Amino acid sequence: MIDTDDGHLADLIAEYEENGWCSSPFRFTAPAVNLLRMSLDDVCRRGGPEVVHERGSTAVRAVHGCHEFDEVYASLVRHPYLLALAEALTGTPVYVYQFKVNLKQAREGQAWPWHQDFAFWNAEDGLPRPAAVTLAVPLDDVHESNGPLVLVPGSHRLGYLGPGKVTPGDKSDWRRNFAADPEHTMDPGRAHELVGSLGSTRATGPAGAIQAFHPNIVHSSSDNASPDRRALLMVSYNSVDNAPPNPTRPEFLVGRKTDQLKPRWDDRFQLEA
Numbered sequence: 350m351i352d353t354d355d356g357h358l359a360d361l362i363a364e365y366e367e368n369g370w371c372s373s374p375f376r377f378t379a380p381a382v383n384l385l386r387m388s389l390d391d392v393c394r395r396g397g398p399e400v401v402h403e404r405g406s407t408a409v410r411a412v413h414g415c416h417e418f419d420e421v422y423a424s425l426v427r428h429p430y431l432l433a434l435a436e437a438l439t440g441t442p443v444y445v446y447q448f449k450v451n452l453k454q455a456r457e458g459q460a461w462p463w464h465q466d467f468a469f470w471n472a473e474d475g476l477p478r479p480a481a482v483t484l485a486v487p488l489d490d491v492h493e494s495n496g497p498l499v500l501v502p503g504s505h506r507l508g509y510l511g512p513g514k515v516t517p518g519d520k521s522d523w524r525r526n527f528a529a530d531p532e533h534t535m536d537p538g539r540a541h542e543l544v545g546s547l548g549s550t551r552a553t554g555p556a557g558a559i560q561a562f563h564p565n566i567v568h569s570s571s572d573n574a575s576p577d578r579r580a581l582l583m584v585s586y587n588s589v590d591n592a593p594p595n596p597t598r599p600e601f602l603v604g605r606k607t608d609q610l611k612p613r614w615d616d617r618f619q620l621e622a
């Protein structure tokens with residue numbers, strides 16, 4: 350078990366507040382990552398509306414809401430360390446608002462344009478505030494060439510950056526928002542200006558790493574032209590007092606169980622430094 354009273358969470362909170370993202374000094378062990386990968390294979394084989402394909406291809410782009418039907422993922426979202434980290438970064442009790450794995454298949458995985466997650470969540474679901482955090486666990490090693498997330502550190506402090514004004518209820522077909530040309534994206538020129546002034550960071554790292562992203566951080570990722578898949582598991586935890594009042598997107602995109610999630614230890618999910 351990881352000691353969460355050793356001060357490292359305070360360091361992560363400071364880094365997250367400054368940059369809008371942080372990377373934990375701990376990661377899941379290789380057997381834990383293998384288990385998560387096996388579940389990903391099962392979910393992709395199972396199919397269903399939760400599975401989204403790349404445009405014009407049979408390659409799976411993303412799977413959603415799997416923590417509701419896959420016992421491995423159900424256990425992962427309750428991991429005591431993930432919950433402690435999400436609660437430390439939001440400062441409140443949390444529940445699972447959204448769960449997904451973006452697969453970025455080798456040579457086929459398509460880009461994600463510049464955006465802020467809160468722009469989607471506010472428009473599509475009426476999420477009141479950016480009082481949430483996304484914890485990401487790469488299921489493959491992420492390197493410069495397989496489409497890592499590119500982040501603009503500090504951009505989360507600028508609030509919503511447009512274009513236009515996002516209005517809660519400004520909904521679109523949810524499928525569109527999981528293809529490579531979603532609604533609610535940022536003007537690329539504005540994003541490049543921000544990169545010029547604030548810089549950018551690539552979230553590379555080994556499979557099993559644990560990274561946290563603020564809902565307002567500006568980010569994108571490129572096509573994956575490399576021979577290596579880049580599957581990224583993401584759990585978006587939301588504060589229990591920030592649940593959208595009347596969500597209409599399917600439950601596999603917007604969690605309806607908004608009570609505080611209770612931690613549950615599972616021996617299969619060991620961490621290492």
Ligand SMILES: O=C(O)CCC(=O)C(=O)O
Pocket residue numbers: 451461466496497498568569570581
């Ligand atoms: O998987 C990626 O590369 C980008 C994911 C992303 O930005 C998102 O799902 O909001």
